[in-house]
Amino acid sequence: MKGGYSLSTTSELNSGMDLREVVISLLAGDEDAAAVNVRAADMAYRAELRGVAEELARAAFTRGDRAALHTAHWVLGDIYDRCFSLPPIEQVDSLLGELLDDIRSVLENAMLADLSGRMDHSALACVPRDPESFLPWYRNFISSHTASNHPFYRDFLEKRASAEDLRFYLAQETSLDPRFDDILSFLTVGTNGAEKMELVQNLWDEMGNGNPAEVHTTVFAKTLADAGVSKEFIDSNIMLESLVCGNVSAALALSRRHCYKAFGYFGVTEYLTPRRFRSYIVGCRRLGMPGSAYVYHEQHIQIDARHGPAWFKNILLPAIAREPRCAAQIALGTVMRLETSTWYLDALQTRLELAG
Template sequence: MSTTPELHSDIDLRELVISLLAGDEDVATVNARATDMVYRSEVRTAAEELAHVAFVRGDRAALHTAHWVLSDIYEWCFSLPSIDQVDSLVSEILDDIRTVLENAMLADLRGKLDDGGLDSAPQDPESFLPWYRNFISSHRASNHPFYRDFLENRASVEDIRFYLAQETSLDPRFDDILSLLTVGTDGSEKMELVTNLWDELGNGSPDEVHTAVFAKTLADAGVSKSFVDTNIMLESLICGNVSAALALSRRHCYKAFGYFGVTEYLTPRRFRSYIVGCKRMGLPKSSYVYHDQHIQIDARHGPAWFKNILLPVISREPRCASDIALGTVMRLETSAWYLDALQAKLEPAG
């Protein structure tokens, strides 16, 4: 975990967020701070300073800190509040920090994307789907050597353990993400999202809920929370934070439809490579039962996502095609960066 970089503000955002989430101060104290506009302004200023150093100046230590802060806040967003905090206004302070860092993160990402192909994205729904499939399939993230070569042929048991730790940035909350994407949808979009969610929930069987199966996979592999916190890469945090940002903010819902459509489409082929590697090493089925489930399920959900979500959404509002396309490239590019970093970490050149 990176240390906090030298900043001018007297407020250490990471320490502040950890303290707020831990409930170190009573509700009355937190609420007094939340209604103190001078204090709120100081917090926003500290967030803006961190955002500038991290995302404009590109300081890697600051970047780690910014993404850890966002990751902590997103973890809170996807959790039930403590009964001791139900009357707390802590969300108002956290939202100030989140808004500043999230906007800076997405602006930085937008500036780094290789989005030259987006100009060709059609607004006609019947033309969009073939373009969308081809755009995904032709991107280097679609057939990345980390999966098709390294995992299948050379990864060790420790490499698998490290890889599983990185995957915790998205997999444990995907059912909640689907729930959030369902809000406000109608017709085939809602039905597809709910069908997908029901599969994530093990079709009503608690033991088959995918988050529970994934948690067991982690436990069997010895991937504890402390192991994750110690070993998770910056690129993994970025993927998880972008995923959370798109799911939680309604203004990004069309980007999210494109972004998570890529996830559904690529999961089966990626997880097949993972299973090939596990079988090569003679690992027990418990190490890949989660992945085997998703191969079967997402083979259906990928094409259905295109047909039942993207097609009707663009048919109703053609202008959203550009946002869907942007979300698509956001997922592909961040995924490629993540896999590049993962392979470089586990199989350094030379």
Template sequence: METGAEVSGQAGLAPYPVVEEVSSLLNRPADEIDASVSLGERADFSTRVSELNAKSAAGDPAAFYGQQLLLSRIYGLVTQLPEGPTAEGSIVVQEVLRQLEQATIAAEDGMLESGILDAAPAEPTAFLSWLKKLAKEHRVYKHPYYREFIRDQATADDLRHYVIQESVVDGRFDDLLAMMQVGTSGAAKMEIAENFWDEMGNGDPSQVHTHLFNQIYEVFDISPDELERSLTANALLSGNLAVLLCRYRNLYAEAVGFLGMTEWLAPDRFVQVVHAWDRLGLPDIGIVYHKLHITVDSRHAAGWFHNVVVPAAESERMRRAIARGTLWRLNSSARYLDERMPELASHR
């Protein structure tokens, strides 16, 4: 088994050297990488990434962390503007990326209840009701991490850690919407556009939602380097799933389910965060984002369901894919929240 130095984001876990070896390529020009990495080295990368994926699937927490950390770093090539050369477009890196993505997809699909996608009603409005019922009956719905711990027990340090973990989705929701809308048309494109324009502060730079979210970093003095070091494997997974589904056109319907459920669950969760923020007397500037999204996301979710989900649900293929993305969100969110409260998760 490969060993290495301790990973800060997952205390006590040792990363696999292949994670850092591939990561070291990411700030090199793509053509240079593809010209300098031999076929033998490419095969070696493939073998070791396959081993990493297999160990992750077998329940090795260090492998799961390394898998999601590397996937997150490679996704940074298409979600961040570079300051210099990058590996974007490299065949070598693309091969590793597809291995990581395929393993992540297989893991999420493996956690779906047998036959659940076949149970979806064919009539669009009945399908929407069925999706909401799935969520309400899922253990993630009104999870005690928010309604008990965050609301009434969390300290300022707990909220600081919470904000870091949430950054992988909330901190770039506008970019996720921008990626997923490519190729859409009609009511769906207009709904995504309206959602995106709200994220853009309706044209006011000071009200752009990612800017408002970043103000929380200022309250807690969180640096970009600390963000990656402190992310858990399940937090990284949440962000990776969002990018995966929004980036690929063949996974558009899954993105519809994933992001729609994200917005539908957010208002109740954010009410608890606001309560905790006020309870602790933290600076008002840091909670503007959450207060705003209590009302905005309720409206967005309603519009999303009726203008994006219902029209798409005329198609059996789209229904199955939307349900798949919805369940990926529910299941991954449940695991992410359970790990925040292990003493509760063991009794649920």
């Protein structure tokens, strides 16, 4: 062992904080692959680890302990970061993923169950199952939701936000934007025809159409750097609601059983991006900020103006035509995105207005 938290099979695991320390230690490679594999083969240890995760889930999602909720989302976020990363060479023969999956499944299922329990499901009772009726219903449902025209954008960002407010906002957006290209890659698996072509075209645009300097993650990283949004600033200022949005996004993209929910969820993301980013640009220009502060957002206004409608036509409609029952799953994912987005924007606006 290199040092750090000891993965003892004695009852050291007794709190959410201990669980995060274990996860951090595992991810850091504090034990070599052979030692981790011993843990993975120890069913008593894995049961104990899962029990700690279950207790954290109860505290966070059942009892509403906000500190536990933060811990649960940090743990999930740490695990999701690994899912979107290449493994260190020291871990290629490790069964680390099995230990992390035990934790992830407990917290992820609790998170999604909690989200479902807090959502308004009333609109889901009348979801059309035929493509011709679904699309008008879908567009109207999105446009009539609070998240579609939230005052944070049209009122606060455009008219009242300070430069520091915009910097704080950019930090919150890091829970999704830096990994959207990888999310598209995961969503592409198993698709074909128009669905695959649309996802690949979307991914190619994210890749700057082959120009490394125009890759969207690169441009976003430069935007953050120019705005003084460092990793330390993000870690110190990221809101719980931002973590929730990032973790729900990751959960839906990574689990194949959630693929239809993901189609609805990310369809909303694509559809609403142009109007939201336009408000950010209005705020930047009002404050006299340089173009480098919003070049990423200008690109997405132009690109996503095409991708939103194309996502509906080439992904959602073929999926429903092939399997009408998936319309309910697509609609559920849509509600998940709209509701978590509303909670995030409500919290963000409240936080910045109080700070101002």
